[in-house]
Amino acid sequence: MSALLQCLSHTPLKGYFDPDAAVVQEVDGLVARLRGEVEAFDPDVIYLFWPDHLNGFFLDTMPQFCIGMAAESVGDYQTTAGPLDVPRELAEACANAVVDAGIDLAFSYRMQVDHGCAQPLEELTGALARYPVVPIFINSVAPPVVRTRRARLLGEAVGRFARERGQRALFIGSGGLSHNPPVPQMATATDPAVIERLINNRNPSKEARDARQARTIAAAEAFTAGTGTLHPLNAEWDRRLMARLAARDWAALDAYRNEDITADAGGSAHEAKTWVAAVAAMDAACAGAWKAEERYYREIPEWIAGFGALTGRSD
Numbered sequence: 670m671s672a673l674l675q676c677l678s679h680t681p682l683k684g685y686f687d688p689d690a691a692v693v694q695e696v697d698g699l700v701a702r703l704r705g706e707v708e709a710f711d712p713d714v715i716y717l718f719w720p721d722h723l724n725g726f727f728l729d730t731m732p733q734f735c736i737g738m739a740a741e742s743v744g745d746y747q748t749t750a751g752p753l754d755v756p757r758e759l760a761e762a763c764a765n766a767v768v769d770a771g772i773d774l775a776f777s778y779r780m781q782v783d784h785g786c787a788q789p790l791e792e793l794t795g796a797l798a799r800y801p802v803v804p805i806f807i808n809s810v811a812p813p814v815v816r817t818r819r820a821r822l823l824g825e826a827v828g829r830f831a832r833e834r835g836q837r838a839l840f841i842g843s844g845g846l847s848h849n850p851p852v853p854q855m856a857t858a859t860d861p862a863v864i865e866r867l868i869n870n871r872n873p874s875k876e877a878r879d880a881r882q883a884r885t886i887a888a889a890e891a892f893t894a895g896t897g898t899l900h901p902l903n904a905e906w907d908r909r910l911m912a913r914l915a916a917r918d919w920a921a922l923d924a925y926r927n928e929d930i931t932a933d934a935g936g937s938a939h940e941a942k943t944w945v946a947a948v949a950a951m952d953a954a955c956a957g958a959w960k961a962e963e964r965y966y967r968e969i970p971e972w973i974a975g976f977g978a979l980t981g982r983s984d
């Protein structure tokens with residue numbers, strides 16, 4: 670089967686609070702190369718594993734996994750608002766196959782996606798709707814969150830489905846690695862307004878969105894200056910995870926404990942489960958016949974990101 674894998678960190682802080690020009694140029698160069706590879710591959714369909722940040726999924730009902738049969742971008746930070754090109758029948762068939770494989774997942778005919786989905790789509794393909802895309806949400810910010818093993822099983826089920834379909838498939842994992850942006854948690858929230866935003870903050874006003882973005886930028890500035898309270902980045906943790914993914918060391922990957930991920934790499938490092946799912950999907954789609962390549966890693970505090978990239982190509 671002809672398949673391509675691109676796992677890439679995202680960050681909405683690009684363009685708002687940037688590192689040195691040389692680093693921006695380095696990442697721009699990386700993204701341009703990855704996009705060139707996607708264009709050359711010319712996928713029939715993209716399966717995009719993505720984490721939301723309390724922009725489309727809230728604590729009124731938080732699924733662990735959700736597949737979109739139709740989806741639209743909310744346009745947070747610098748991402749574009751508007752519809753994705755979701756092939757409805759394919760997404761429905763994928764959901765059927767995944768549930769039939771024993772992975773319970775929610776589904777949505779009105780999925781709202783944020784930068785966790787829109788940024789990699791725009792960066793890797795040039796537009797929200799350049800290619801048909803099946804968006805697959807993994808809860809990564811609202812505990813309890815799934816273990817890595819469940820993300821692997823989800824990915825494998827999607828990969829087996831893609832293999833049966835036989836289309837040229839691009840698998841994307843968006844997010845991670847170690848990082849801890851200022852996302853409020855129900856366990857520690859005391860302000861009723863914050864609690865209400867956690868439970869339901871769909872379609873906020875422009876002022877509310879701008880205020881949230883300003884809070885994130887201020888947190889990034891303090892983090893970079895060493896005066897913030899955010900969990901530090903952890904390059905060693907990130908590099909080890911990337912090596913295990915590249916080696917498809919499922920025993921080691923399945924053994925990650927959620928409490929260790931939070932303690933070692935920060936609350937939003939759970940986003941790396943999108944990489945686990947995407948690598949597992951690639952592995953199942955190719956029946957193991959593919960090669961992984963670690964493409965990039967750098968700690969970028971300005972972007973609150975252990976920033977990495979991993980590519981896989983079918984043999």
Ligand SMILES: O=C(O)/C=C/c1cccc(O)c1O
Pocket residue numbers: 679680681682722844845848850881882885972973974
């Ligand atoms: O949702 C937000 O407001 C911020 C999200 C964020 C910040 C920094 C790095 C990331 O990967 C994020 O998703």
Ligand SMILES: [Fe+2]
Pocket residue numbers: 679720722785844845937940
């Ligand atoms: Fe994120």
